[in-house]
Amino acid sequence: MKEQTLHAAEAGSPPGGLREGVRRAFLRHEWLRAYTLVSPTLILLIVAMAAPIGVLVGLSLWTQSGMEFDRTLTLANYETFFGKKIYPLVLWRSIQISALVAFATVLLAYPLAYFIAFHVQRHKMVWLILITLPFWTSYLLRVFAWKLILGYNGVVNSGLTTLGLIEQPLEFILYNVTAVVITLAHAWAAFAILPIYVSLEKIDRSLIDAAHDLGEGPVMTFLRVTLPLSMPGVIAATLLVFIPTVGDYVTPKLVGGTTGIMIGNLIQSAFGRGANWPMGAAIAVISMLMVTLAVCVFLGGVKGLKKLLA
Amino acid sequence: MPDEAFISILDVSKHFGPVKAVDRVSINIAQGEFFALLGPSGCGKTTLLRMLAGFEAPTLGEIYIDDQPTASMPPYQRPVNMVFQNYAIFPHLNVYQNIAFGLRKEKLSRSDLDARVNEALALIKLEGYGTRGANELSGGQRQRVALARALIKRPKVLLLDEPLGALDKKLREQMQIELRQLQKSVGITFVFVTHDQEEALTMSDRIAVMSEGHVLEIGSPEGLYERPRTRFVADFIGTMNFFEGRVRAREGGKIAVDAERVGEVQVPADDYDFNAGDTVVVALRPENIRMRPGRPDLTANMAHGTMSNAAYLGDRAHIYVQTEGSEQPILVAMQNLDGAASSATHGERSVALQWSEQAVLLLRPE
Numbered sequence: 001m002k003e004q005t006l007h008a009a010e011a012g013s014p015p016g017g018l019r020e021g022v023r024r025a026f027l028r029h030e031w032l033r034a035y036t037l038v039s040p041t042l043i044l045l046i047v048a049m050a051a052p053i054g055v056l057v058g059l060s061l062w063t064q065s066g067m068e069f070d071r072t073l074t075l076a077n078y079e080t081f082f083g084k085k086i087y088p089l090v091l092w093r094s095i096q097i098s099a100l101v102a103f104a105t106v107l108l109a110y111p112l113a114y115f116i117a118f119h120v121q122r123h124k125m126v127w128l129i130l131i132t133l134p135f136w137t138s139y140l141l142r143v144f145a146w147k148l149i150l151g152y153n154g155v156v157n158s159g160l161t162t163l164g165l166i167e168q169p170l171e172f173i174l175y176n177v178t179a180v181v182i183t184l185a186h187a188w189a190a191f192a193i194l195p196i197y198v199s200l201e202k203i204d205r206s207l208i209d210a211a212h213d214l215g216e217g218p219v220m221t222f223l224r225v226t227l228p229l230s231m232p233g234v235i236a237a238t239l240l241v242f243i244p245t246v247g248d249y250v251t252p253k254l255v256g257g258t259t260g261i262m263i264g265n266l267i268q269s270a271f272g273r274g275a276n277w278p279m280g281a282a283i284a285v286i287s288m289l290m291v292t293l294a295v296c297v298f299l300g301g302v303k304g305l306k307k308l309l310a
Numbered sequence: 311m312p313d314e315a316f317i318s319i320l321d322v323s324k325h326f327g328p329v330k331a332v333d334r335v336s337i338n339i340a341q342g343e344f345f346a347l348l349g350p351s352g353c354g355k356t357t358l359l360r361m362l363a364g365f366e367a368p369t370l371g372e373i374y375i376d377d378q379p380t381a382s383m384p385p386y387q388r389p390v391n392m393v394f395q396n397y398a399i400f401p402h403l404n405v406y407q408n409i410a411f412g413l414r415k416e417k418l419s420r421s422d423l424d425a426r427v428n429e430a431l432a433l434i435k436l437e438g439y440g441t442r443g444a445n446e447l448s449g450g451q452r453q454r455v456a457l458a459r460a461l462i463k464r465p466k467v468l469l470l471d472e473p474l475g476a477l478d479k480k481l482r483e484q485m486q487i488e489l490r491q492l493q494k495s496v497g498i499t500f501v502f503v504t505h506d507q508e509e510a511l512t513m514s515d516r517i518a519v520m521s522e523g524h525v526l527e528i529g530s531p532e533g534l535y536e537r538p539r540t541r542f543v544a545d546f547i548g549t550m551n552f553f554e555g556r557v558r559a560r561e562g563g564k565i566a567v568d569a570e571r572v573g574e575v576q577v578p579a580d581d582y583d584f585n586a587g588d589t590v591v592v593a594l595r596p597e598n599i600r601m602r603p604g605r606p607d608l609t610a611n612m613a614h615g616t617m618s619n620a621a622y623l624g625d626r627a628h629i630y631v632q633t634e635g636s637e638q639p640i641l642v643a644m645q646n647l648d649g650a651a652s653s654a655t656h657g658e659r660s661v662a663l664q665w666s667e668q669a670v671l672l673l674r675p676e
């Protein structure tokens with residue numbers, strides 16, 4: 001590096017050809033190397049993410065008139081959104097359901113991840129593969145499977161009836177929020193287990209010994225050492241489940257009934273049967289902003305909690 | 311053996327599958343003692359310490375601490391604290407929080423807590439470091455935080471697992487003295503693991519030398535250095551020349567041994583029960599051998615040789631002397647008194663070696 005610089009100073013202004021110049025710039029500037037490394041991803045990100053979002057925002061400022069777009073820029077769609085009670089209500093409920101799904105998934109995933117990280121001595125890989133096994137079947141098949149399990153004449157109801165535990169099939173388990181939460185929590189399980197497992201696996205076991213040594217029993221050791229140190233995994237898992245769930249529309253449609261409707265269903269119908277693309281775009285933009293807001297609130301909450309515990 | 315044992319390790323073994331990490335160890339440690347476990351890597355020191363702390367249960371045997379059997383006592387109920395081999399500083403907490411970690415149960419007021427932690431910070435000379443993150447500390451600072459974190463609990467026994475391993479020589483020597491002073495002033499029993507024999511010699515009241523899960527010898531630093539009973543201990547603590555030999559006669563209060571390379575060796579007979587014909591190992595410390603130039607006639611406890619190699623170490627020199635008909639040199643250590651070592655390393659090549667009867671140690675061959 002130093003030699004290189006000295007060389008350059010010696011050589012004066014005429015550089016040793018273009019290749020030499022590029023090479024020298026590379027060696028000298030860390031950021032140049034970094035950007036070159038990420039450039040393929042960066043280009044893809046700009047083309048496939050930033051551009052569509054730009055188009056989406058643009059589209060949301062137009063209006064639909066019959067079969068045509070009215071291209072005057074207006075906030076009319078946004079006014080409609082907040083004017084009609086149904087949109088904010090469904091969006092709010094989507095966020096609630098997603099939060100519930102994320103919470104339930106992480107809560108169920110944590111013990112399993114903990115078990116594999118701390119108590120499985122050999123064949124951890126086998127356990128991890130077994131956990132991802134359900135993902136080898138299609139997402140739709142899994143949702144349909146839940147429909148079969150939870151349905152009016154499904155596995156749960158017929159099982160309980162045969163056992164004589166209930167007389168009438170339970171109706172509250174399908175076509176509502178509960179069914180959506182159960183189905184999605186199952187669908188996302190592996191996405192939650194893996195990051196939590198990784199963060200638990202990374203924890204130095206002597207830290208747990210140290211906490212015991214300093215007088216803390218198993219519960220307080222978990223709360224004061226294991227949980228805070230696995231927080232990155234928990235946060236990653238929560239976001240990995242929460243964000244895609246807000247936009248999901250297949251599961252609510254298949255098992256959610258009327259009370260399980262989510263914002264994704266409204267966007268889908270605006271782009272589909274409703275044939276009001278600008279409105280759909282506006283809903284999408286708002287829900288994106290709301291998800292961002294929710295994530296910020298969540299991260300802020302986690303930060304506050306950390307301060308409180310330490 | 312101290313008459314009153316504060317820690318009693320009774321015939322304890324720990325097996326990991328086929329590995330006998332600790333094999334039938336019995337040690338008694340007195341209250342307020344500075345006790346060192348010394349041995350090469352993998353000899354079971356950490357395992358023994360972890361059994362004292364309660365992280366591992368003995369496969370066989372029983373450990374008593376302060377007259378309490380410990381078999382059913384989890385680590386968090388034992389009156390012992392540990393400084394871990396890798397320090398185990400909590401990475402998500404700062405220095406203050408790390409040190410205060412063990413005080414939660416004492417339910418101190420904010421000001422009492424501050425006072426205790428600041429006292430501990432002063433003890434380890436890290437005043438003002440309270441808000442530093444755990445990852446912003448040097449190795450030596452981490453070690454001191456680990457020490458403060460354990461000491462603040464005011465345990466009856468402090469277990470230290472090679473706590474000075476990561477420090478440079480100067481800091482290590484300083485910390486050795488500080489630790490020793492600290493131990494005297496707080497009066498806590500220290501059980502100290504190290505594989506550095508010099509460290510064990512400087513710091514401890516007594517040392518247990520371990521090898522492959524066994525305790526070979528327990529004794530004071532002087533005792534182990536000057537009168538080791540096994541070849542392993544003689545070799546592990548300090549440096550030692552060994553010569554295979556056979557007892558020729560036992561008469562007139564002397565044992566006469568014919569040894570390879572050094573010829574006849576005479577030793578006072580009182581200390582040994584060897585008889586004529588026994589094979590023995592003659593052990594001789596390099597610093598107990600006097601060297602002078604020339605080739606005088608040989609009597610007992612003398613040898614001839616030529617200097618083959620010399621290592622100048624500043625305060626002393628290590629000189630390798632080759633005897634006739636042998637590949638293996640004899641190591642002689644020479645104090646650098648008025649530059650004696652530096653002139654010796656350049657001096658006469660043919661030399662005579664001599665030592666006193668008291669300097670010779672006879673060991674049973676293994």
Ligand SMILES: Nc1ncnc2c1ncn2[C@@H]1O[C@H](COP(=O)(O)OP(=O)(O)OP(=O)(O)O)[C@@H](O)[C@H]1O
Nearest residue numbers: 326329330331350351352353354355356357358505
């Ligand atoms: N959890 C374990 N499972 C299996 N074997 C183990 C376990 N812990 C230690 N051992 C084995 O027991 C023996 C003693 O290990 P120990 O850690 O006590 O050595 P040590 O004397 O502390 O060594 P060092 O000076 O390198 O720290 C080693 O052979 C080690 O491989």
Ligand SMILES: [Mg+2]
Nearest residue numbers: 355356395471
């Ligand atoms: Mg060790």
